[in-house]
Amino acid sequence: MSEMIEVVQAYDRALIKAIPADDAQALETKLATAARTLSARDAWLKPHQRGAILQRAASLLEGRVEAFAKLIAQEGGKPLTDALVEARRAVDGLRNAADELRNFAGREIPMGLTPASDGRWAFTTKEPIGVVAAISAFNHPLNLIIHQVAPAIAVGCPVIVKPAAPTPLSCLELVALLHEAGLPEAWCQTLITEDNALAERLATDPRVAFLSFIGSARVGWHLRSKLAPGTRCALEHGGAAPVIVDRSANLDAIIEPIVKGGYYHAGQVCVSVQRIFVHAAIKVEFVERLSARVAALRVGDPLLPETEVGPLILPRETDRVASWIEEAVGRGTQLIGGGRLSRTTLKPAILLDPPADAKVSEFEVFGPLTCVYGFEELDQAIDIANALPVAFQASVFSRDIGPALRAAQRLDASAVMINDHTAFRTDWMPFAGRRQSGYGVGGIPWTMKEMAHEKMLVLKHDG
Structure with a gap:
């Protein structure tokens, strides 16, 4: 048998x-x-x-x-x-x-x-x-x-x-x-x-x-x-997809796509928004708006039509993501949201400026979490975004063409989305990871x- x-x-x-x-x-x-x-x-x-x-x-x-x-x-x-x-x-x-x-x-x-x-x-x-x-x-x-x-x-x-x-x-x-x-x-x-x-x-x-x-x-x-x-x-x-938010970005227009890209399928997407680099001039307002939208996400049974964020695939994956968040918090990182609903379901979370060598900054989270980092100079954000051995899709949000094109040209990625989230894909376009x-x-x-x-x-x- x-x-x-x-x-x-x-x-x-x-x-x-x-x-x-x-x-x-x-x-x-x-x-x-x-x-x-x-x-x-x-x-x-x-x-x-x-x-x-x-x-x-x-x-x-x-x-x-x-x-x-x-x-x-x-x-x-x-x-x-x-x-x-x-x-x-x-x-x-x-x-x-x-x-x-x-x-x-x-x-x-x-x-x-x-x-x-x-x-x-x-x-x-x-x-x-x-x-x-x-x-x-x-x-x-x-x-x-x-x-x-x-x-x-x-x-x-x-x-x-x-x-x-x-x-x-x-x-x-x-x-x-x-x-x-x-x-x-x-x-x-x-x-x-x-x-x-x-x-x-x-x-x-x-x-x-x-x-x-x-x-x-x-x-x-x-x-x-x-x-x-x-x-x-x-x-x-997979990767740890970076998003750069230039100081000229339209905050009224960008929060929804970033939230979709970060929390779609509870973050279990190989090009899910993970590392968000926001210009210091707009970081406070960006975090306020992002936090409010993430807090409003409806989490629970995926069979219910109103659910926006469902479970992770296995209990051990839920345990792993929770432990990575705990590691960052234990090192002084501010946590917004988070928590656990069931063996496989985590509430969406945001971490503010986790250390560069924290797991959430170095590895693909594959869970309902985004990390927000501030920056002063665009090239500084690009260098940090490119610092990992993984590279897949990336994005930049900007109303000014100069910063948008500079980031698009210098980000180490197989595809760069301008004013859209990193998880955008059509099935007839090329889709490829670089390096690891x-x-x-x-x-x-x-x-x-x-x-x-x-x-x-x-x-x-x-x-």
Whole structure:
């Protein structure tokens, strides 16, 4: 009899469903199936078939948005209003992958530029890179799977996806929906396990050509070091996103986006607003306004439509965030808000000028907390913002173009938002961490490029 995994609600730890776990033999069967599917070249799905499947899946998902949103809120703890946004994004993501097939092509390579290259015509074509192993995270249990699986399907790669252990249900429902839309089961399989060693075996198997990993930097970089020779990868980790608030910033306009960016999904977002650097001339008023809005956030059961901040994913994560706050307070940092509602639910908090070597200043919090620091000179704030080994998205708020562009040019980030929060994203834009924050480029069209080989054909002719 298979071992069972109990999936519980993030908010109150109530059982949602028990599902069977996969073992080593199941993994071997799935890998063999994926490899066999790839090798059967004549049976590959044609681009028009792949596009049609993705479009049908989008239509099916569009009719089930509310059901998926409820499941996201239950297993992941994301407030229902935000879970609905995630489910609708997933619909668009499937269509985005299908639409991108119209542009997914090689290019002509110029010949005849030297005598040796005369009499030749060369061009490239796109081919699937091979079997994809996709290991995903809990915080967007539907849309992250879309980011990994939809590009693989579009390109024509057999994919085995392992969802995060606390949030497998959205993944299972999505894969079932893809099969319902006409995708043969061999092209998209799941690995359901709480066994990290088994997940590592998936990632490092020599039959895997591409690893897509979303999760902690510690695990991601470890897996990259263990990949079989020739296996490519994309790693998406986290950061400690900086926001710079220039003295010219419009306080009437910026508080709401900063609060959304900092406390959306209880801060469990890889580009969540964490470190806010505010010019000393406006710091007092900024903190007053920020504190008032954070205090008004409605915290609790994510299934209630009015909830704005839900739980963290696990009790141990709640304990960790609480301990980091306590460490900063113990070193003389002023705390605004905070406290605990349940085993997994923390009240949103603000820390004022925590030490530079406090955990909340050095590491990704991944909880409902922002830290506010004052500065006198813009370059001082930029230098501190850039001082960590992680770098992902950043933002600057300013009504003056000079400080906005100076910060945008000098912030060490893959994307800088001007007058918007750090967590802004569309699924068709490039999304990538720098340095320890990641490797490769996410975003559906960009992932499709990474999951494909470019093959060159050179035709010699006498004309």
